[in-house]
Structure formats: structure tokens, C-alpha cells
Amino acid sequence: MTQERTGVATLKGNPITLVGPELKVGDQAPDFILSKNLLEEVTLKDYSGKIKLISVVPSLDTGVCDAQTRRFNSEAAELGDEVTILTVSVDLPFAQERWCGAAGIDRVITLSDYKTNAFGEAYGVLIKEFKLDMRSIFVLDKDDKITYVEYLSEMAEHPNYEAAIAAVKTLL
Template sequence: MAQQRKGVATLKGNPITLLGPELQVGDPAPDFVLNKSLVDSVSLKDYAGKVKLISVVPSIDTGVCDAQTRRFNEEASSLGENVVILTVSVDLPFAQSRWCGAAGVDKVTLLSDYKDNSFGSAYGVLIEELKLDMRAIFVIDADDTIRYIEILSEMTEHPNYDEALQAARALI
């Protein structure tokens, strides 16, 4: 049974329960398996040697998630080739692909946690009541150590884009 963390987050003011550990800066990044398509998957090792900015969104088809993903897509080229931006949601891979095409998002990699919510559980952002991943940002260095974490206390709020980008730039 995954660790339950009650009272750390809300959805429109209503309490929700996050499942998984409360990760800290300095912790090794947990491995993950996420889907790029219905059959192709990736793990943390696929991004070895790169700085990873992981933008977690509940569902790509909502306003804040859309804006968050577009913002990181706009910033991606300024970070250089040693940084990869991954957007993680539980949306199906074909829905993510459709959204990227419609939005013109091409510098961020969208990955799906739909199969078993293993990313959400490993990173402590799986919402028990909704089986969605809570809005969060993780910056992981090239040696797979967590260097920045922001887990939003209210799902409908925007993350601190500037702090997350600054954390990634400091690792380049």
C-alpha cells in the first residue's frame, strides 16, 4: 500500500490525498516507466547525462495544464541540448499527441502515466481520489539527483515557472 499524504493538496479548496513518498531535494530520482505511445515506453535511464525538467500536469486538455506545457515549450530552446523537458500526465498517448499537434508544441516530450500510475506513485504526486497526477515540477540533474521540487498545494494554480527554469539553468 502506497504512503498516503492527506492535507497537503486541494482541488478548488477541497482536500485531496497524494499517494507515494514525500521526495526531498538531494534524493536520488526514482526510476519510472512512462509511455511515449501505446506500445513504446521510456525510463529515467533514457535521459541519462541530461538535466531533466519534469512538468507534471493532471490533464493536458485543461487551461492551466495547457498554459504550463506551452510555457515550457517556449522556454525549451533557451535551455540548450543538455536539458530535456518532459511533461507527464495520465492522458492517453494519442490524446497527448493530438494536443501537441493542435498546439504546435514540439520541443517538450509528453509522456503518459496511464498504465499503472507508477510515476505518480514513485514521485508522490498520484491523487488517490482522481487517479490523476498532481501538478508539480521536478528538476533532476545529469546524475539523477533531484535538485528542485514544487508540488502545488492547489491543483488549479500555476507553478513558479521562473524558479523551475532557474533551477534547470543552474545545472547546465
């Protein structure tokens, strides 16, 4: 039976249900299969040996998600080649590609959870009511251990960018 968490998140003050476990610092990150494009899938192992910042957004076509992805794209240059920044949403891969092209996003890798929502369930961010992934941040070390996690309690708010970047920098 899949775990459901209530009372932990809202959308503009309205309660939403998150499906999956609440991951914590020290946990081993669950593997995932996400769509890189319509034909190509990737797993966590495709980024092995790298520090990973996983930025989860409900949809790139909304203001906060747009700003969040642009912010991490601009930070990526300063973090160097040891760090991979993945943005995960349920947007279709060609919508992600269109958005990235229009926004000039070239350092963040966008991945889609649209096929199965398995990433959302494994990371405890799937919003039951909308089948979108809740805004959250995960930082994984080179061995895929979670060193930082932020589950936002309000979907319309920004994550703590500075804390997430600082968590990455401690691993460099």
C-alpha cells in the same frame, strides 16, 4: 503499504489525497516506466546524461496544464540540448499527441502514466480520488539527483515557472 498524504493538496479548495512519498531536494530520482506512445515505453535511463525538468500535469486538456506545457515548450529553446523537458500526465498517448499537434508543441516530450500510475506513486503525485497526477515540477541533474521540487498545494494554480527555469540554469 503505500503511503498516503492528506492535508497537503486541494482542488478548488477541496482536500485531495496524494499517494506516495514526498520527494526532496538531494533525493535520487526514482526510476519510472512511462508510455511515449501506445507501443513504446521509456524509463528515466532513456534521458541519462541530460538535465531533466519534469513538468507533471493532471490533464493537457485543461487551461492551466495547457499553459504550463506551452510555457515550458517556449523555454526549451533557450535552455539548449543539455536539457530535456518531460511533461507527464495520465492522458492517453494519442490524446497527448493530438494535443501537441494542435498546440504546436515540438520541444517538450509528453509521456503518459495511464497504464499503472507507477510514476505518480513513486514521485508522490498520484491523486487517490481521481487517478490523475498532481501538478508538480522536478528538476534532476545529469546524475538523476533532484535539485528542485515543487509540489503545488492547489491543483488549479500555476507552478513557479521562474524558479524552475532558474534551477535548470544553475546546472548548465
